[in-house]
Amino acid sequence: MEQPTIPASVPSLTVVVLTRDEEIHIARALASLDGLASRIVVVDSGSYDKTREIAAATGANVFERPWVNYADQFQWALDHTGINTEWTMRLDADEWLGKDLVASLRQALANSDGGVSAISLDRQHHFMGRWIRHGGRYPLRLLRLWRTGMGRIEQRWMDEHIVVDRGRIRHVPGTFVDQNENDLSFFTTKHDAYATREALDALIAKHALFDLPEDGALESTGQARQTRTIKNGWYNRLPTGLGPLLYFLYRYILQLGFLDGRPGLIYHVLQGFWYRFLVDAKRVELEQTIDGAETAAEKVDRLSKATGHDLAAFAASQTQLPR
Incomplete structure (x- = not known):
């Protein structure tokens, strides 16, 4: 699939997505990256559905690796999939970005000074067709983009976060949604x-x-x-x-x-x-x-x-x- 042109002024970005049996989500997630991602890396852990085929059809680089846990799999992706872009991003298969956020991120990547090492986003959670706005569920501020080489993922079994070694973290507002379509x-x-x-x-x-x-x-x-x-x-x-x-x-x-x-x-x-x-x-x-x-x-x-x-x-x- 032909990717939208990304202006030369926008630094290169690799987006990493981990998958297993995500055929109902993966096309939406990857489509939402149009005009932002220079490269998409999908690391699949043995899908039985068409996840890998759908991802490959969008132009993503698809890798296969057995699953240990999220942290292990994601760090493997950072270390072994040849990421050489200026920035890296983490996206889950059931998440997607709005066009407003894509535009804001393009601008932020282009004008962030060298002291900015990472970017955080506010994620919406949608459940049974409704945006859960209360109960402390919004905004959930998450570090999701970082300069390649400056970030790693915590090695934990649960609630693992991206950590950066140095620099400032910039926040970029916009539509960022967690919307799982399963029952x-x-x-x-x-x-x-x-x-x-x-x-x-x-x-x-x-x-x-x-x-x-x-x-x-x-x-x-x-x-x-x-x-x-x-x-x-x-x-x-x-x-x-x-x-x-x-x-x-x-x-x-x-x-x-x-x-x-x-x-x-x-x-x-x-x-x-x-x-x-x-x-x-x-x-x-x-x-x-x-x-x-x-x-x-x-x-x-x-x-x-x-x-x-x-x-x-x-x-x-x-x-x-x-x-």
Whole structure:
């Protein structure tokens, strides 16, 4: 497919998209990059549908690689797909950019001085046909573009963010949407997997199972850092179930989540209470799994068998060795 002309004044940009069975989303995501991306890299982890064919037909460079987790796959894409453009961008397959944002990003890339190392965007979340504007869900400020070579992804099992080593982070407003078209069964299945990974992250940190690298300059406004500080500082220490209940009430009442209507009620209950409670429950379950294990290596082995995630292999690939 012929790509729209990008003015020579706009620095080159590679967009990285990770996929598996995303045929209902991938064409929309890649089409939204018209006039912005010099190159699109799609790393697929074994799709059974036509994701790879659709991506290739748009002119994207498609790679295939087995899945370990998001962080491992994305860092592999940064390191092994030959990215040599001036800028790099992260986009999920179920996300898309509005034409207004594309125009704003072209301008921002063209006139950002050398001290700007990254760009953040405000993401909208759409659920059951409605933009979820309340309950703390907008704006969600995310670092999504960075000068090639200055950014990396945190090596975590869940809630991984792009971090940059130096420089300023510039914010660019515009339409940036997370809009998954799958049904509620997909939503709950996906969040069940998320809950397992988040519980793993919590136990890895609690029991100091690996030597984790220090984070760089996380996010643009500190929004992600603040959320993580709250989780690690007091939320994860609350009695089982209390944190999810308090969080839901805060989000649905004090942050006006009730204004999002019936789709918002369903979303905030599932994502703001049910999901958080499931993480708590899985933490309890996994604590029982490693009860009695005397060494970090034994705990890692038990957690790997219980969850199906090869923690030791992932740690070794990141040069994080069990203590």
